[in-house]
Amino acid sequence: MTTIGSATNHKKVLGNPNLISQTVLAKGLDAGTAFEILSIDIADVDVGRNIGAQLQIDQAEADKQIAQAHAEQRRADAVAREEEMRSQVEESRAKVVEAEARVPRGLATALRTGRLRSA
Numbered sequence: 001m002t003t004i005g006s007a008t009n010h011k012k013v014l015g016n017p018n019l020i021s022q023t024v025l026a027k028g029l030d031a032g033t034a035f036e037i038l039s040i041d042i043a044d045v046d047v048g049r050n051i052g053a054q055l056q057i058d059q060a061e062a063d064k065q066i067a068q069a070h071a072e073q074r075r076a077d078a079v080a081r082e083e084e085m086r087s088q089v090e091e092s093r094a095k096v097v098e099a100e101a102r103v104p105r106g107l108a109t110a111l112r113t114g115r116l117r118s119a
Contacts, residue, residue: 110116 107116
């Protein structure tokens with residue numbers, strides 16, 4: 001495991017399984033035992049699931065979902081703001097109509113009180 005873990009990638013070890021034997025012999029794993037390691041036969045190497053890569057994928061997916069949620073929130077805020085603006089426009093239009101309706105009354109009052117003379 002040390003050989004695979006310290007390699008730049010697992011393909012390097014799969015391409016040269018003798019690296020595992022060299023590591024075992026270099027570390028002297030047979031020291032202090034009644035045995036001497038003469039050779040190591042590697043019959044099969046299984047490449048399992050890359051947990052680190054899976055964690056990165058899961059994190060990326062979580063980050064994507066968070067970003068999508070934030071984008072949806074901003075979209076909803078923009079729609080709400082647009083509706084507020086439409087409401088303010090309608091409110092302003094109502095005030096203009098109200099002011100326009102007061103103009104003839106104001107003119108009539110000005111003519112009656114003599115503040116406005118006809119030409």
